[in-house]
Amino acid sequence: MIEEINKGSRKFQSPRWVSIKLTLKLLFRTPTSAAGFVIMLFYIGTALIMQFAPGLIGISDPGYMPPNFSNPFPIPPSIKYPFGTTYPGINLFPAVFKAIRIDVFSAIAIVGAGAIIGTLIGVVSGYKGKSVDQVMMRITDIFFSLPFLVLAMAIGFILGRTLNDIIIALIIVWWPIYARLTRGQTLYLKNELYVKYSMLSGNSTIKTLFKHIVPNTITPVLVQMSVDMANVILAIAGLYFIGFAATSPYLPELGSLISYGFPFALTAPWTILYPGLFLLMFALGMNLFGDGLRDAFNPKYRS
């Protein structure tokens, strides 16, 4: 009898686990989103290997691209240099993989921080309503009235020119989109019965927000985050490309690798081709994954 109950309990699956399994199943149903998922795993895996065990693939210094001034000009791809070299004598093959680590982790930091800050502001703004909401939305309007690259340049000018400054500048630029998204969601959720019940039963505002509203804003935020990973990595690369972090020239980053190839683009196409392809692959993968996630979270397909 007790054994039977135990057997039964082993079969029991928590509803959250069932829901995650359903999401994954829906993701793998379409080949494009499955491809996006695999590409994302490849990049995150590369970043993790580079962070914790770069020796595994024979790379000793993941935060530095050694220049070679005795032979600074680009050399075409060969067995010794699978992707060729770029100015000043940087071996592109290890440099690209080192750059993936920095790009992926920076993008995760920016999107993560932007999503947390934006969600908190958006949820409070939508829930409080009235003047709080008005002020918050006018502030996000101001941020939306500037192209993100331009605003990031202005903030970066004040902060400084290191990787950390780029990350902070892009967080300042990126939170408003999450604030708008979660505010809209909150306005809708506020009229749901369970939220009203929670308010009426004397729960504090904070408890209602975190127990009933925030968990229900997570799915659109996750979709937005996966698409934004692509946008943010393109923004970081764009800022590096225009020489945002000229003070640390040997920090591996895909955009700065392209900017080294810029003067040689016409004579040595490989210098811009390989870093750009790795940038494109990541952005494409995250977009496909985000699109798949959007479908997988869609109640129409879930039932």
Next chain:
Amino acid sequence: MKGTYQLVAKRIIYAIITLFGLTVITFILSHAGGESMVISTYLNPQSPVPISIQERNLEAEFHLNQPLYVQYLYYISGLIHGQWGYTKTPIFSGPVITAIEYFLPNTIELSVLAVLIIIVLGIRLGLISAVRRDGSVDNLIRIVSFLGVALPAFWVGLLLQEAFASNLVSPFLNRLPLTGNVSNSLMIGLSWYQNGISYPTHFIFIDAIIHGDFQVAASNFIHLILPAITVAFTSLAVVIRMTRSSTIDAMQQEYIKTVRIKGIPEKYVIKYHAQKNAMIPVVTVIGIMFATFLSGVVLVEYVFSYPGIGGWIVQAFIADNLAGIMGANLVFGIILVTVNIVVDIIYLFLDPRIKY
């Protein structure tokens, strides 16, 4: 319609508040570096007045020894009176206001051409995609549109330059110029073109036509093709996707069924009945897309050495020129606020049901 006009008024008031907030941001950013940083943005390097006297005058003019809110008022009055500071970059040195006069028309020319490509091609391809839903053409268009979102604009620009400089493309296309906005050799000795600014409208293309100089207009146009295609390609996907999904939605409405039952050919069902309603969400998406679009313009202008606001802000950034960065920020802000308000108003008139 009375309600619509009230909503338009409300949108305009919001836009004014936004512009006001924009100046607060540029004020904070340009005053964060302290008094010497503020003075450096207004110093005129070409003026015969010695630097020390200029500094003293500027401190008095902008009341830099007073509290920040007083300084803000003088900052605003400076902006209104055309005191935007002096920019010093390899491509332009002089007052920011003149720099804007020099660069802004070029950026508008490029943006208008790119937006035209986006709207014409985006709506066309989106419609084809929707009508041939899940067919091979639809899948191809979707793949291209995914590539468009994921491609870094500056990288596409570099690859296009590479392709057009090599023997990959036909000899005719080889003649497409890779940098700049007009052939400089054509501009020598023209009475209506001085120091890079054309008169009377400042738009080289329009001025050339006014003066009957069609060779210059053609040269200007072929210089625009590559950068415009680059910018358009990276923003095209948004419009294609929105047109596709909203057309699919519109095709499933009841009134479309009615039209079909009446026996109207499918071609006219789409052209006269589905398309119009499907365009409403597309208009909003064009407004939303524009911020990303302008970020692309910045990088593309830099890659193609195109003399626009975007190329200027990058050069100002490289040259550590605060006045240029803040001036370009304000210009981009004004462009974006204006575009958004126009889109909102178009939207209100397209769909009178909407209430904010």
